[in-house]
Amino acid sequence: MQFDKETLKQSIVRHLHCTLGTDENKANNHAWWKAVCAAINEQVLERLRMTQKTHYFNDTRAVHYFSAEFLMGRLLSNNMHNLGLFENTDKALQELGISLTDIMEEEPDMALGNGGLGRLAACYIDSLATLEMPAIGYGLHYEHGLFRQEIQNGAQIERPDSWRDYGNPWEICRPESIQEIPLYGYVETKYGENGKIQKEWHPGSIVKGLPWDIPVVGYEGKTVNVLRLWQSQSSDYFNWDVFNAGGYVDSHSETVQAETISKVLYPNDETEAGKELRLIQQYFFCACSLKDIVRRYKRAHGDDWSRFPEQVVIQLNDTHPAIAIPELMRILVDRAEMSWDDAWAITTKVFAYTNHTLLPEALEKWPAKMIEKILPRYLEIIYEINHRFMKEVDAKWPGKTDVKSKLSIIEEGNEKMVRMGHLSVIGSFAVNGVAEIHSKLVKANLFPEFDEMWPGKFTNVTNGITPRRWLKACNPELSALIDSKIGTDWPVHLDKLTGLTKLAKDKKFQDEFMAIKRRNKVALAEEVLRLTGETIDPDAIFDIQIKRLHEYKRQHLNLLHIMALYRRLLENPDYDMHPRVFIFGAKAAPGYKLAKDIIYAINKVAERINSDNRVNSKLKVVFLPNYRVSLAEKMIPAADVSEQISTAGKEASGTGNMKLSLNGALTIGTMDGANIEIAEEVGEENIFIFGLTVDEVNALREKGYNPHDHYYQNAEIKAVLDWMDTDYFTPGKPGELSSIKRSLLDHGDSYLALADYESYSEAHKQVDAAYRDKAGWAEKAIINTANMGKFNSDRSIRDYVSKIWKLESCKVNS
Ligand code: 26Q
Numbered sequence: 001m002q003f004d005k006e007t008l009k010q011s012i013v014r015h016l017h018c019t020l021g022t023d024e025n026k027a028n029n030h031a032w033w034k035a036v037c038a039a040i041n042e043q044v045l046e047r048l049r050m051t052q053k054t055h056y057f058n059d060t061r062a063v064h065y066f067s068a069e070f071l072m073g074r075l076l077s078n079n080m081h082n083l084g085l086f087e088n089t090d091k092a093l094q095e096l097g098i099s100l101t102d103i104m105e106e107e108p109d110m111a112l113g114n115g116g117l118g119r120l121a122a123c124y125i126d127s128l129a130t131l132e133m134p135a136i137g138y139g140l141h142y143e144h145g146l147f148r149q150e151i152q153n154g155a156q157i158e159r160p161d162s163w164r165d166y167g168n169p170w171e172i173c174r175p176e177s178i179q180e181i182p183l184y185g186y187v188e189t190k191y192g193e194n195g196k197i198q199k200e201w202h203p204g205s206i207v208k209g210l211p212w213d214i215p216v217v218g219y220e221g222k223t224v225n226v227l228r229l230w231q232s233q234s235s236d237y238f239n240w241d242v243f244n245a246g247g248y249v250d251s252h253s254e255t256v257q258a259e260t261i262s263k264v265l266y267p268n269d270e271t272e273a274g275k276e277l278r279l280i281q282q283y284f285f286c287a288c289s290l291k292d293i294v295r296r297y298k299r300a301h302g303d304d305w306s307r308f309p310e311q312v313v314i315q316l317n318d319t320h321p322a323i324a325i326p327e328l329m330r331i332l333v334d335r336a337e338m339s340w341d342d343a344w345a346i347t348t349k350v351f352a353y354t355n356h357t358l359l360p361e362a363l364e365k366w367p368a369k370m371i372e373k374i375l376p377r378y379l380e381i382i383y384e385i386n387h388r389f390m391k392e393v394d395a396k397w398p399g400k401t402d403v404k405s406k407l408s409i410i411e412e413g414n415e416k417m418v419r420m421g422h423l424s425v426i427g428s429f430a431v432n433g434v435a436e437i438h439s440k441l442v443k444a445n446l447f448p449e450f451d452e453m454w455p456g457k458f459t460n461v462t463n464g465i466t467p468r469r470w471l472k473a474c475n476p477e478l479s480a481l482i483d484s485k486i487g488t489d490w491p492v493h494l495d496k497l498t499g500l501t502k503l504a505k506d507k508k509f510q511d512e513f514m515a516i517k518r519r520n521k522v523a524l525a526e527e528v529l530r531l532t533g534e535t536i537d538p539d540a541i542f543d544i545q546i547k548r549l550h551e552y553k554r555q556h557l558n559l560l561h562i563m564a565l566y567r568r569l570l571e572n573p574d575y576d577m578h579p580r581v582f583i584f585g586a587k588a589a590p591g592y593k594l595a596k597d598i599i600y601a602i603n604k605v606a607e608r609i610n611s612d613n614r615v616n617s618k619l620k621v622v623f624l625p626n627y628r629v630s631l632a633e634k635m636i637p638a639a640d641v642s643e644q645i646s647t648a649g650k651e652a653s654g655t656g657n658m659k660l661s662l663n664g665a666l667t668i669g670t671m672d673g674a675n676i677e678i679a680e681e682v683g684e685e686n687i688f689i690f691g692l693t694v695d696e697v698n699a700l701r702e703k704g705y706n707p708h709d710h711y712y713q714n715a716e717i718k719a720v721l722d723w724m725d726t727d728y729f730t731p732g733k734p735g736e737l738s739s740i741k742r743s744l745l746d747h748g749d750s751y752l753a754l755a756d757y758e759s760y761s762e763a764h765k766q767v768d769a770a771y772r773d774k775a776g777w778a779e780k781a782i783i784n785t786a787n788m789g790k791f792n793s794d795r796s797i798r799d800y801v802s803k804i805w806k807l808e809s810c811k812v813n814s
Contacts, residue, residue: 003039003042003043003085003088004088005088005091005092005095006092008039008085008088008089008092009092009095009096011038011039011042012032012035012036012038012039012092012093012096013035013096014039015034015035015038015039016031016032016035019034019035019038020034020035020038024096029098029102029103029105029106030106030166032093032098032103032106033076033103033104033106033107034167034169036076036089036093036100036103037076037169037170038169039089040076040079040080040083040085040089041169041170041215043083043085043221044079044083044215044217044224045172045215047217047221047222047223047224047812047814048215048224048226050224050812050813050814051223051224051225051812054810054811054812054813055134055810058810059300059311060134060808060810061134061310061311061312061313061806061807061808062133062134062135062136062311062312062313062807063128063133063134063135063136063313063314063315063800063805063807064135064136064138064289064293064312064313064314064315065121065124065125065128065135065136065137065138065315065317066138066139066285066286066289066314066315066316066317066321066324067117067118067121067137067138067139067317067318067320067321068139068140068281068282068285068317068318068320068321069112069113069114069117069118069121069139069265069317069320070110070112070113070118070121070122070125070137070139070227070229071110071111071112071113071114071115071118071119071121071122071629072109072110072112072122072214072227072629073109073110073111073119073122073469073628073629073630073633074104074107074108074109074110074629074630075107075110075170075214076104076107077104077473078126078217078468078469078473079170079215079217081219081468081472081473082126082130082217082218082219082220082221082468083217083221084220084221107630108161108162108163109145109163109628109629109630110145110163110168110170110214111145111146111161111163111265111628111629112139112140112141112142112145112146112229112265113145113146113265114146114265114267114268114269114548115269115547115548116269116356116547116548116652116653116654116655116656117269117317117318117356119629119655120317120434120463120655120793121137121139121317123464123465123466123469123655123793124793124796124797125137125216125225125227126216126218126219126466126468126469126793127464127466127792127793127794127796127797128216128218128225128797129216129217129218129219129223129224129225130218130219130220130223130466130468130492130794131218131794131797131798131801131809132218132222132223132809132810132811132812133223133225133797133801133807133809133810134225134807134810135225135807136225136226136227136228137216137225137226137227137228138227138228138229138230138285138288138289138292139227139228139229139230139285140229140230140262140265140281140284140285141210141211141212141229141230141231141262142262142263142264142265143164143231143262143263143264144160144161144162144163144263144264144265145161145163145265146161146265146267146587146628147159147160147161147267147587147590148160148161148626149587149625149626149627150625150626151599151603151623151625154599154600154603154604154607155596155599155600155603156587156588156596156599156600158267158590160264170214170215171212171213171214171229172212172213172214172215173210173211173212174210174211174212174213174228175210177211177292177295178208178209178210178211179208179209179211179230179287179288179291179292180206180207180208180209180235181206181207181208181209181283181284181287181288181291182201182203182205182206183203183204183205183206183207183280183283183374183375184203184204184205184373184374184376185201185202185203185204185205185376186201186202186204186376187199187200187201187202187376187377187380188200188201188202198334199333199334199377199380200334201330201334201376201377205235205258206235207232207233207234207235207258207261207284208232208233208234208235208258209230209231209232209233209284209285209287209288210230210231210232210233211228211229211230211231211288211292212228212229212230212231213226213227213228213229214226214227214228214229215227219468219491219492220492222811222812222814223810223812228289228292230262230284230285230288230289231262232258232259232260232261232262232284233255233258233259234255234257234258234259235258260277261277261280261281261284262281262284266278266281267587267589267590268589268591268592269362269548269550269589270357270359270361270362270548270550270552271361271362271589271591271592274365274366274367276370276374279323279366279370279371279374280374282320282321282322282323283323283327283374283375283378285321286321286323286324286327287324287327289324290324290327290328290331293312293314294331297311297312303336305332305336305338305346308346308350309346309349309350312350313350313351313352313804313805313806313807314350314351314352315352315353315354315800315804315805316351316352316353316354316424316428317354317356318353318354318355318356318357318364319353319363319364319420319421319423319424320364322353322364322420322421322423322424322427323375323378323420324351325347325351325385325423325424325427325428326378326381326382326385326423327378328343328346328347328350328351329343329344329347329381329385330377330378330381332346332347333381334377340384340388344385344388347427348427348428348429349429350429351424351427351428351429352428352429352430352431352432352804352805353424353425353427353428353430353431353432354431354432354433354434354461355421355431355432355433355434355438355442355446355652356434356652356653357652358438358441358442358445358446358649358650358652359552359650363419363420363421364419364420364421365411365417365418365419365420366417366418366420367415367416367417367418368410368415368416368417368418369415369416371418379418382409382410382418382423383410385409385423385426385427386408386409386410389407389408389409389426390404390407390408392453393407393453396453403449406449407422407449407450408422409422409423409426421446421447422450425447425450425457426450428457429457430457430459430803430804431447431450431457431458431459432458432459432460432461432803432804433458433460433461433652434460434461434462434463434652434653434673434674435460435462435463435652435653435654435673435674435676435677436460436462436676436677437649437671437672437673437676437694438460438652438653438673439458439459439460440460441649441694442458443458459803459804461796461799461800461803461804462653462674462677462790462791462796462799463653463654463655463658463674463791463793463796464655464658464790464791464792464793464794464795464796464797465655465658465659465662465791465792465793466792466793466794467490467491467494467662467788467792468491469633470633470636470658470659470662470663471491471662471663472491473633474633474634474636474637474663475516475520475636475637475663477516477519477520478513478516478520478637478663478664478785481512481513481516482497482500482785485499485500485503485509486499486500492794494788494789494791494792494794494795495789495790495792496789497785497786497787497788497789498786498787498789499786500782500785500786501782501783501786501787503782504778504779504782504783504786505775505779507775509782510775510778510779510782511778513664513778513781513782514774514777514778514781517637517638517640517664517781518538518539520637520638521538521542521638521640522538523634523638524542524583524634524635524637524638525537525538527624527634528583528622528624531624531625532622532623532624532625534610534620534622536581536620536622537579537581537620539579540578540579540580540581540620541578541579541580541581541640541641541767541768541771542581542583542638542639542640542641543580543581543582543583543639543640543641543643543767544583544584544585544635544636544638544639544641544642544643544660544665545558545582545583545584545585545586545643545645546583546584546585546586546627546632546635546636546656547585547586547654547656548586548587548588548589549586549587549588549592549595549596549598549599550592550595551594551595551743551750551751552646552647552650552651552751553645553646553650553651554645554646554647554751554753554756555584555586555598555602556598556601556740556743556744556753557645557753557756557757557760558582558584558643558645559598559601559602559605559740560717560720560721560753560757561757561760561761561764562582562605562609562619562621563605563720563723564716564719564720564761565577565580565619566605566609566612566615566619567716567719567720567723569614569615569618569619570614570615573614575618577618577619577768578618578768578771578772579617579618579619580618580619580620580768581619581620581621581622582619582620582621582622583621583622583623583624583635584602584621584622584623584624585623585624585627585631585632585635586599586623586627587626587627593739594739594740594743597737597739597740598740599623600736600737601724601729601737601740602621602623603623604729604730604736604737605621605729606620606621606622606623607729608728608729609621610622632656632659636656636659636660636663636665637663639660639663639665640665640666640771640777640781641665641666641667641668641767642656642657642660642661642665642666642667642668642669643668643669644656644657644667644668644669644670644672644673644675645668645669645670645691645756645760646670646672646673647670647672647692647697647751647752647753647756648670648671648672648691648692648693648694648696648697649672649694649697649698650672650751651672651673651675652673653673653674654672654673654674654675655674657669657673657674657675657678658674658678658788658791661678661682661784661785661788661791662784662785662788662791663785664781664782664784664785665781665784666686666687666688666767666770666777666780666781666784667679667687667688667784668687668688668690668760668763668764668767669687669688669689669690670689670690670691670692670756671689671691671693671694672694674791675687675689677790677791678788678791681787681788681789681790681791682783682784682787683783683787685780686780686783686784687784688763688764688766688767688770689763690756690759690760690762690763691756691759691760692752692755692756692759697752700752700755705748705749705752705755707744707745707748707749707754707755708745710754710755710757711745711754714754714757714758716761717754717757721741721744721745722741724737724738724740724741725737725738725741
């Protein structure tokens with residue numbers, strides 16, 4: 001049954017009374033939010049039940065998306081939109097005297113991820129449900145997601161995120177599916193009858209995995225899949241022996257240890273932490289998930305393993321879940337007593353691996369000793385996988401020990417390390433990168449010999465984003481305008497946006513398009529005022545850089561250019577530029593010193609510029625604290641310019657670039673990641689490309705790069721860098737910004753910011769000139785929106801389905 005306005009109203013009020021124990025007069029926004037969630041959940045859960053029943057009866061092949069991160073954001077708006085209940089809920093609440101916009105703000109973000117990789121997982125499970133694919137997401141039920149960022153005196157302070165403190169209406173606890181997970185201990189080798197060697201692992205401790213299911217509602221709501229997240233618990237709540245012996249307090253210690261596993265998300269992205277707890281987290285959720293999969297498979301097929309690879313495909317979201325490969329081998333060899341070869345044949349038909357990075361520091365490696373301590377049996381299995389693989393390598397490259405040591409899963413050295421990337425490539429039947437150029441580099445630079453060994457194993461699937469969240473829900477006015485021009489089915493057929501192309505030069509359409517942009521900018525300006533106390537002018541160019549803070553993403557290049565503009569304005573008050581507001585959002589990994597220094601520098605430069613009334617009519621800078629999915633949803637619709645300025649070859653794909661362009665922002669960017677494909681789609685006259693290409697970067701490094709050349713040859717670069725040593729931005733405290741200068745000069749400018757500076761500055765002059773041509777800009781903005789069809793995550797999922805997963809959709813009866 002579809003809910004109309006009246007039924008919704010009744011349901012919301014009923015839940016206010018019967019679920020929340022309050023009433024219309026007493027309820028605050030938080031209670032209203034929960035009541036609305038409960039009302040929407042009635043539909044969600046009914047469809048979830050139907051979906052599970054249908055998948056069960058049809059015994060469907062399914063993809064199991066293993067990811068240490070799912071950056072879901074808020075779910076109410078998304079679920080209402082996907083069920084087609086947004087308008088009616090809005091009206092129902094209006095009649096109750098409640099603002100839907102206000103109560104949606106009550107929902108904490110589900111921030112169980114760091115950035116791109118986690119948000120990609122969230123977009124992909126949305127698309128899987130929309131395309132009616134049998135699929136399940138598996139991950140960790142972190143008690144604390146990514147830290148909340150506060151800015152104090154310009155510096156980042158981390159505060160714990162508590163997304164479930166007041167209960168989460170979307171999750172369902174499933175104690176009936178608890179799993180027990182062994183850890184530590186030792187392996188016993190037994191010799192069975194007929195001399196067969198048997199391995200038995202005697203664990204030192206056992207942890208419980210409790211699953212929480214988050215329903216994932218497809219657009220138009222027919223399929224509702226689940227995201228299953230595992231929470232760790234102590235296997236018996238008390239250690240009764242200790243308790244009875246009078247050690248009441250000590251008896252909790254094991255509980256505390258076990259519960260630590262799913263306590264908190266590691267906030268490092270693209271940097272290897274090498275922490276034991278992180279490895280335990282990875283193992284814990286993989287082991288729980290595999291047990292869950294095997295239980296479900298056995299329910300349908302008993303002990304007949306032959307159909308396992310037909311029913312199950314597991315996608316590894318980077319190497320974080322790679323430990324699942326030896327875990328499946330252990331289940332098959334030790335538990336199902338299968339031969340190694342049979343087990344390996346099954347395993348290598350089940351796994352596929354997505355690589356998201358080429359950065360050496362982000363390629364996971366674990367000390368063999370650590371694996372041996374936590375998971376003794378797994379190290380044996382990994383050695384056996386490697387031993388057999390080394391024989392294959394030797395057969396292909398006889399006697400080449402250098403090739404063997406390069407390809408080995410085990411990195412020799414002071415400390416033996418297990419390379420999770422190698423394990424993933426060897427254990428998977430498909431490996432993909434996330435944008436054309438990235439996939440090429442994965443083959444050519446990261447794994448060239450593997451590509452030679454297994455031609456065809458490596459492929460590309462360019463990332464995508466869900467247009468339901470990143471246009472329809474976050475930019476309702478633009479969505480309505482698009483509906484009125486090309487019909488309402490673009491959220492599932494995003495290619496249809498090309499229908500806007502013919503309107504790109506239409507004066508009336510341009511005016512409507514840009515009027516919406518302006519209203520979105522007014523709304524963002526209000527938010528900026530609320531968050532920072534800073535007033536910004538909606539008629540200025542809103543130039544936005546939002547992403548994790550990392551040197552390779554080069555927020556400091558943006559900052560250098562801002563300082564240069566400031567300097568030009570001070571030197572020449574008539575310096576001709578359209579007013580511009582630079583807006584940043586970024587979290588830094590808490591241990592990444594230079595990243596935090598860059599945040600501090602942005603804030604200090606912002607403070608100085610914003611309080612300098614000589615330049616304020618033309619230049620402002622704001623740093624919005626606590627960048628997250630729900631803040632992105634407010635910033636993206638208001639952007640004129642999208643900063644995508646990574647060093648070529650470093651950003652695997654990027655997905656923010658797609659979201660901004662979809663909402664009519666023009667990109668200033670390097671030929672990196674998906675920027676290249678965006679340029680292809682929108683045409684070079686509708687994007688501002690600058691900087692060195694991958695080949696030029698390589699050539700420059702080859703010949704020897706010296707950042708001092710730029711410092712001495714470009715007076716503006718020199719002046720701006722020297723400025724950082726003064727106390728101009730940090731009164732009374734000279735040198736507070738010097739670490740950035742040092743990283744660029746003394747430490748060699750690893751990401752070539754100075755090499756790209758001039759070209760970047762020139763590109764910004766073109767942006768400025770282009771913006772003054774109002775009609776010209778509107779046309780470019782419209783063409784950007786019109787050509788983002790390719791970056792629909794539904795297209796990405798269709799690519800995965802046809803190239804890798806070989807799934808069939810499954811209609812769920814309503
Ligand atoms: C590794 C080891 C220990 C602790 C943490 C990590 C870790 C955690 C998260 C390493 C990497 C990440 C996240 C990486 C990430 O988000 N990569 C981005 O993935 C996007 C989706 O494919 C791409 O668009 C981006 O280009 C890529 O940077």
